[in-house]
Amino acid sequence: MPAKSEEAVEILVIVGREVRVTHPDKLYFSKQTRLSKLDLVRYYLAVAPGALAGIRNRPIVLKRFVHGAEGEAFYQKRAPGDRPTWLRTATLSFPSGRTAEELVVDDAAGLAWIVNLGCLELHPHAVRATDLDHPDELRVDLDPGPGVGWEDVRRVALEVKAFLDEMGLRGWPKTSGSRGMHVNVRIEPRWSFELVRRAALALSRAIERRAPALATSKWWKEERHGVFLDYNQNAKDRTTASAYSVRPLPDARVSTPLSWEEVAECEPGDFTVLTVPDRFARIGDPHAGMDAEPNTLERLLELAARDEAAGLGDAPWPPHFRKMEGESPRVAPSRAKSAPKKQRTKMPLVTVSNSPDKDAALAGLERWKSRHVEVAGYLAIDDVLVDSMRGRFSTWTRIRVNLRNVPEAIRPEQETPDPDDDPTREWRRRSRKNA
Numbered sequence: 001m002p003a004k005s006e007e008a009v010e011i012l013v014i015v016g017r018e019v020r021v022t023h024p025d026k027l028y029f030s031k032q033t034r035l036s037k038l039d040l041v042r043y044y045l046a047v048a049p050g051a052l053a054g055i056r057n058r059p060i061v062l063k064r065f066v067h068g069a070e071g072e073a074f075y076q077k078r079a080p081g082d083r084p085t086w087l088r089t090a091t092l093s094f095p096s097g098r099t100a101e102e103l104v105v106d107d108a109a110g111l112a113w114i115v116n117l118g119c120l121e122l123h124p125h126a127v128r129a130t131d132l133d134h135p136d137e138l139r140v141d142l143d144p145g146p147g148v149g150w151e152d153v154r155r156v157a158l159e160v161k162a163f164l165d166e167m168g169l170r171g172w173p174k175t176s177g178s179r180g181m182h183v184n185v186r187i188e189p190r191w192s193f194e195l196v197r198r199a200a201l202a203l204s205r206a207i208e209r210r211a212p213a214l215a216t217s218k219w220w221k222e223e224r225h226g227v228f229l230d231y232n233q234n235a236k237d238r239t240t241a242s243a244y245s246v247r248p249l250p251d252a253r254v255s256t257p258l259s260w261e262e263v264a265e266c267e268p269g270d271f272t273v274l275t276v277p278d279r280f281a282r283i284g285d286p287h288a289g290m291d292a293e294p295n296t297l298e299r300l301l302e303l304a305a306r307d308e309a310a311g312l313g314d315a316p317w318p319p320h321f322r323k324m325e326g327e328s329p330r331v332a333p334s335r336a337k338s339a340p341k342k343q344r345t346k347m348p349l350v351t352v353s354n355s356p357d358k359d360a361a362l363a364g365l366e367r368w369k370s371r372h373v374e375v376a377g378y379l380a381i382d383d384v385l386v387d388s389m390r391g392r393f394s395t396w397t398r399i400r401v402n403l404r405n406v407p408e409a410i411r412p413e414q415e416t417p418d419p420d421d422d423p424t425r426e427w428r429r430r431s432r433k434n435a
Contacts, residue, residue: 017086021041024036024037028118028120029250029252041116044108045112046280047280051243052106052108058127059102060123061124063121120245120247123241134192138295139184139233139240140182140185140204141176142180145228146381148226152226152227155214156229160183161263163206170185172286173258175253175254176255177268201231203231216229222334238318246273254271254276315328316329351398364418374410375403378405378407379401
């Protein structure tokens with residue numbers, strides 16, 4: 001039995017190692033369900049074989065919710081200096097030119113140790129610590145736009161499966177733990193990050209052609225509709241929540257591996273911290289065989305070459321990457337200057353709220369709609385752009401409205417966002433001052 005000290009520290013012995021769980025009774029979820037830090041540690045231990053399969057021998061970014069799931073999280077790339085001697089690290093280099101020594105978690109003791117730091121989600125890189133330059137996973141991230149239903153996400157996922165089958169590839173689906181779905185393809189570690197991303201872009205464009213009413217590969221949110229296939233999740237330095245990650249939703253939802261037979265009928269709310277351990281004990285890990293079937297990217301890269309020959313150049317990269325050869329303009333169409341050879345339509349966008357608290361930002365959107373009732377009646381589902389912005393150490397939410405469907409005579413001017421709490425504003429001001 002675990003021994004509990006007088007200082008409210010739970011001592012767990014896991015695979016022969018002692019792990020201290022500090023403040024074990026601290027609530028991490030308190031709204032729809034109540035879960036303590038110790039509850040979360042026990043959850044991860046219950047699904048440890050599956051969770052470790054997604055992170056073992058991979059550098060991992062720590063996304064820490066030190067104030068619980070309802071508080072603001074921050075990303076920590078560098079391994080804590082006071083880590084146990086039995087936890088190893090790997091040194092990664094990033095597009096910025098910087099390096100970071102990141103943790104590598106290989107066993108259940110390490111898993112419990114990072115959960116004690118407040119890591120609800122697990123964010124591994126797509127490479128193994130033994131080869132940091134060649135990903136062994138192609139990640140298909142299905143990200144539904146505002147108002148897009150789960151049924152459409154499932155339909156796009158099944159379209160991805162059909163396409164992968166035609167390419168001779170095997171995909172492994174899982175819920176994202178939020179509104180989307182992930183399909184991971186285990187690949188041979190032979191290709192660079194740039195080529196894996198190129199293959200993912202070709203896949204995204206292929207799905208858009210097959211299901212144009214449902215799917216999009218467009219990077220700029222103002223151009224999207226339906227479910228976005230985020231090819232840039234395959235760029236170096238990008239991470240996504242891996243299998244069995246707990247997500248900071250009120251019901252403590254989990255990113256859950258599925259079989260393809262489950263996809264058509266599954267509901268994301270069925271998979272939570274309270275239900276997944278029983279499921280895991282009953283059926284095991286549906287992705288247990290993933291490492292046994294590495295795939296080749298040759299046919300996807302051939303498709304990418306055909307796209308380029310047909311005039312489809314590279315698509316925009318994330319903003320912190322250097323400008324790539326053949327990349328289309330890295331500026332939103334609504335902010336681009338008109339070019340004499342190719343006219344662009346400027347989108348009439350207004351920003352309605354900025355906040356580290358997504359609920360507060362969404363409440364600001366509702367207040368904006370109540371002030372502009374007539375305008376709100378013209379808005380389509382994909383006219384509301386909910387942007388999850390990544391700052392230096394945390395995330396925040398920006399909500400914009402595209403007024404393209406609103407008659408010009410009644411389009412409101414840009415107002416001061418409500419709320420207007422952009423946590424990066426002061427940092428950007430100092431950066432400009434010091435430039």
